[in-house]
Amino acid sequence: MDSEQNQHRIKSIYRMLLEMATGNLSYRIKLDGHDLQFDELAKSLNEVAEKMQLGNYLNPQNFTNPILSGNDSATIIIQKVQDYILNNLEEPLPTTKELSKMFGTNEFTLKENFRNILKTSIYQFYNDERLKKAHFLIQQTAIPLKEISFLCGFNDYTNFFKAFKKKYHYTPSDLSRNNSEE
Incomplete structure (x- = not known):
């Protein structure tokens, strides 16, 4: 077993546990298909997070923002952007132009709707x-x-x-x- 792959697997599990501890229940570990034990553990952790999410587990630290109410297209897109940001906090934030392409909207509309719905800018969030x-x-x-x-x-x-x-x-x-x- 390659030690670099093993380190990556351990980091994935570590991150999943941190995400769950901080209330981010939408994060999932990607199965790699090369290590049966890792895939079984990852699948189990993903199932626990899924059950907690379905049970509306709320983190007492209130780390993440509550799910936005409303089903209009602007709210749905902003919820998806919010989820993307929360699942990728350790990564550099894509530009608003890149985010707008990722979520099928234009840059001005994304920035405007984000500010109107969440009362903050994308970068500040x-x-x-x-x-x-x-x-x-x-x-x-x-x-x-x-x-x-x-x-x-x-x-x-x-x-x-x-x-x-x-x-x-x-x-x-x-x-x-x-x-x-x-």
Whole structure:
């Protein structure tokens, strides 16, 4: 077994558990078809997430936004964009032009509908959700801060540190220290 593939499988399982812990129940592990044990574990975790989602499990941390109400096409597209962002927080945010192509709308309409429905810009939503996830992980896990910043899509710890402090008015290390003292 290739150790790089094994590392990728372990990271997939780790990410799935983090996503479930942070309330993102729409994330699923992709089965790779090359490792029966991995595929069985991935299938089991996907089924647990599915059952939790169907049971309307709500994360007490309220990490993700509730599902939007309404079935007009604008709301459906914004829900899909929101789900895409929440499932890909560790990845760079595509441009609004790329997002509009991905979801079959034009750039102006996407930005306008996102702002009208969610009361924020696409980028602000993405950034706020990354920081919420980081806050949650700092409070609930012993993962090192630099790794948390990476898991939340920040390639540079200094940028993460500044964004976190700007949003919460304290540093990630302050929060980490306070949690370890309890």
